[in-house]
Amino acid sequence: MESAATWQYNALINELTQGLEKTKQLRNHLWSTSPPEAQDLILQKILSSYDKALLILKWGGSNGAATLSTPETSVSVHGSLRSEDLNKNIKDNQDDMNASKKRKMQHTWTEQVKIDSENGLEGPTGDGFSWRKYGQKYILGAKYPRSYYRCTYRHVQNCWATKQVQRSDDDLTVFDLTYKGRHTCNLSFTNTVPPPATPEKQELELNYGHRFQGQQSQALPNFTNSLSVSTEDLVNVEMPAYFSFQSTLAFHDEENPYFPIPALLDENHHQEGTISPQLISPATSESNYFSASTYLRTPNVQHSEADAADIISAHASTTNSPIGGMAFLIDPTKLDPNFGFNMPEFFTYSDFEHGQ
DNA sequence: GACATTTGACCCAA
């Protein structure tokens, strides 16, 4: 077997090569009359390739002990992102630590999402969790305020996951989402109890001037019924699914299922014309989501700045809301057997902040 | 009344 370092190098070359090839393809498309959808798909591949390449570099660069397992052995990755495991261990050993220190040591990652300004309803990620806004602040050097969200069930289930939403200064349709901590809440709770108003719902109201009354609670069951995936070896789930085209990184850690561990997916997971569960759903058994992150073309942004920031938070937390994303039927047989569902957090990888 | 967001104040690490 090749060494991890060798494989990382090869994977890096591969991803960069793919990015280059797809860029060329896109160029050709732009010169032709290719349908926008095809161009979007290529864009997604380009972005995912660079995402993966960067990830590889970061692992290799910031963590010399990173040991990406090879695709031949498994798509899951062991030994990487040890900072998170370290955090976990520390946390486990110091449960009496004060909250601020706990938060400081929480694992953190970010993702970038791009909104569709025309129909914000099909915005980026649905992370499957319910968030409550607890603050907003203008950050030095940033044009737009940063919004702070915590898990709605912080007090009920002692879930300390938080999320920050920061609009990009450069691209009005791009937002940086920073997730901190992992969800410890049991989403079955959120599914059996009518969820509170989600940020997205409220924010969409702000932007579209109407309420989605009842849609969240009503649409979910239908959606859930339309897409039921049984992952028997892991857990049986009724799984509202959201897809993300933003990243092709799946996170799976067999030993620590509640810690997302990146795994590179092979080409079978993102072939053109097919929809692949490129992202591991979060969560607990009752709630597994694929992100509906959609890099949508377009950008005649017509929302106000504040509104747009809200939209993104909305999309970042399209809790139980199929509105927030595109629904696709999943063929369970096409799912990678190593595709973990019992992840507490589902996210689109863009960047890990650890070690940066 | 319950639960949401807003927003100024406060805490604390750098």
Add this chain to the structure above:
DNA sequence: TTGGGTCAAATGTC
């Protein structure tokens, strides 16, 4: 001292 993150009172919505 500064700036990011969080708290909590005020306020809004259902």
